[in-house]
Amino acid sequence: MAMSPGPLLLVFVLGLFATPPTLAQNNPRYKKFLTQHYDANPTGRDDRYCERKMNERHLTSPCKDVNTFIHDSTNNIKAVCGEKGSPYGENLRISDSPFQVTTCKHRGGSPRPPCRYRASSGYRRIVIACENGFPVHLDESVINV
Template structure:
């Protein structure tokens, strides 16, 4: 019994069209996690910033400012849904404060070794979402 290749070719071609955007979105989410997610930080001081920025490869050149969010992936993702509100354009603001550490480059050379000043606190965070996934950290601020 011979089977036609037509349906298989159609499924393969559809896969080529559907998979790349999904992979790109997943890659943007993974980059967001690498740059801004740290569920269990150690210290949250200047050494924490210098160590974490180096380990995450955010120091070539030295990134001027970077914020790490200390919560679960699910809670951060929920900002893209019911735990966030429209902010500006495609941005969403969290309905609740998140524990964060912001690492600010102390200046000097943009080449490693990079020295950072840490500031920590609880803040509302603003992120960009694509198809329900966080893909960009915009800002954080202390609100009412």
């Protein structure tokens, strides 16, 4: 007696849709990337924005020298790991188009809180490292591309 492929095909297709979110949830490097660099709807984008976000994201113990927040959807950022990005150097990808970003630079002084930051906002292409199709590192050394 032959079994129809219908039920097996349905399980396979459902598995395809359930797998990517599970991979993202189980990837601590991707979660860390989002914590450090993702802010879809920024408010302000000035020095106070940087100081508030850096504190909220626990990036001030010690004071992080430079951190960039990307203001776009997670899907658009992830797409740089695929069809919306190009190889760049060794194991990096550069976005084909610019993203809206805010870069927060530590003003200097003590590396201990309270940390003071200077904000610069604009648009630029981002350079990221990817793991299993997810961004896991933003290369802060490539700022003006």
